[in-house]
Amino acid sequence: MPSANNIQRFTRLSLFVTMALVLSYMERFLPILPAFPGIKLGLANIITFIVLIMYSWKDAFFVLIARVTLLSFFSASGISFLYSMSGGLMSLMAMTFALKYLGNTFSLIGISVIGAFMHNTAQMLVLAAVLRSFFIPLSYYPILVLSAVLTGILTGYIVANLHRHLEKLGQS
Amino acid sequence: MNMMKRGDYILIIFLLLFAGVLFLHNMNNIQEKGTMVEIRFADEDPIYVSIDQNTTLDLSHGDLVNILCIEDEKVYMLESNCRDQLCVRRGEISLEGESIVCLPHRISIVILGTDKGDIDALSQ
């Protein structure tokens, strides 16, 4: 018999996965910068991060895996799956670690920037492995780092505000 | 807004500097007009084409369609049936170090210069 707790958790996670999927999908309709292919806002990371903060890394892990896997069903090749998965996992690992041990040094925005930076670094390494060359990935890397800072601040800012409001809701 | 901590600012400044240094370093390679186009498909040996010939290259492998154009010393992906179309939207490249990547089809195109000191030995 599943406990009420389990059912609640399952429902909650499904809800988060759905939200993450919608955000990922929506992002495709945003204009891209043709000179910098592969640069994205990474709005779905908002969900991963908020789950990580409010629940546990296990839940965040589940949401991440489910989102990337499901998204790969209705789009994309094996390589972009590998690309999203490696970035997502690396970013989650870094954020979990930062949240636990560096919580005093960095705010949620800082931790989000760390996550975005590790996300893009992992993607660069996958790109290098796929292309068997460091030259192209390395020429993209500065742009990837810059975009990680910007998108990291943006998602961090959203998450921090969201978190504040959710906490208030929880208290009242 | 009082949300950010000192650590955040240090981190952001550090990363921006890191990106800046890498960018400046890469800039040394980019600038000049390239002379050669290096085309790689997955693990296969690269193919080289001179940039000053006007030509259309069919890089298709099986169902994966990619058509590359070299025109007036500019290179662009004319057509691809990949999902993301990033390679086509990348537009024209012409400078040394610039690249077009079609990740779903594992194709990469880089423009090279002819650095005369670029060989390992001279056979004579």
Next chain:
Amino acid sequence: MGKRIFSILILTSFLLVSCVDSHRSMKEVVFVMDTIVTLDVRDHANEKLLKKMTDRLMEIDSLMSFSKEESDIYQVNHAKGESVLVDSSTYYVVKKAVEYTQMSGGCFDPSIGRLVALWGIGSDDEHVPSIKEIEEVVETIGLDKISLSEPNSISLMDGTMIDVGAIAKGFAADEMIRIAKEAGVESAIFNLGGNISVLGSKGSDSFRIGIRNPFSESDEYFGIVEVTDTSVVTSGNYERYFIDESGVKYHHILDPFSGYPADNELSGVTVICSSSIKADAFSTALYVMGLEKGLAFIEQMDDMEAIFVTNSRDVYLSTGLQTSFLLCDDSFRIPE
């Protein structure tokens, strides 16, 4: 290039990937076999290995030199028809030379020793011999003048001399590769006076070997081949030559049939083959054959590729080279 390595270094240190001492590389330049030899061992290098290599080069030189009196080749050439017991390496090289003579239909022939000495190209005594002298000496050329008997005995018909100088360099290059491999080296590049041999690759990249522009006085190249685990050898009319009073140029690649420098449309031939001794013999043989016969010949060989450059700056490639050759000089062209 250095910048690329620098950035990869940043990256690796950033990822905390540490290096191990098997990555130690060493470079050595020696003057041996009348040429400059560069040994570039890119991993697993140590003084002992480099010493072993240079010792082997000296040994090959002292066995196969045409002019040194103590060499096996000198002994064989001056035995007046007697059989001479030689070192197994010398025997191997002469045996290979005979094999390549048969394969090339005599376009490469080691028994041209007296012809080489007669012209003296590259020596103090270079001159155009008389027609009578040449006719006499051509008579001494031919495989039937050499007899080999196992193990390691060589005899020549009295009056014939063999010169294995050209392919001894190829043999030496093969020996360098063998010694490096035995020591566990995975990447190395050896340059024996323009005969290049490479072991493995440069990390994920191939070695880039420039092919000498035959019309340039300096070390310029008109194209690049990208290679791994092979040897690249070029023969050209620019290497050693002299110009007589009437302005005619005589180069060092002698045609064993006519007795004169090979006179055809070619300026240079490059052969790419995993065996350097073979590449050495056939860069000469193909040059003597000329463009048409040479191209037809190389297409039949599945272990060799070749690049032909004509006097009119046309570049012809064997089919296996179409993707790995890079033309980088506009004044040359590859005809359709």
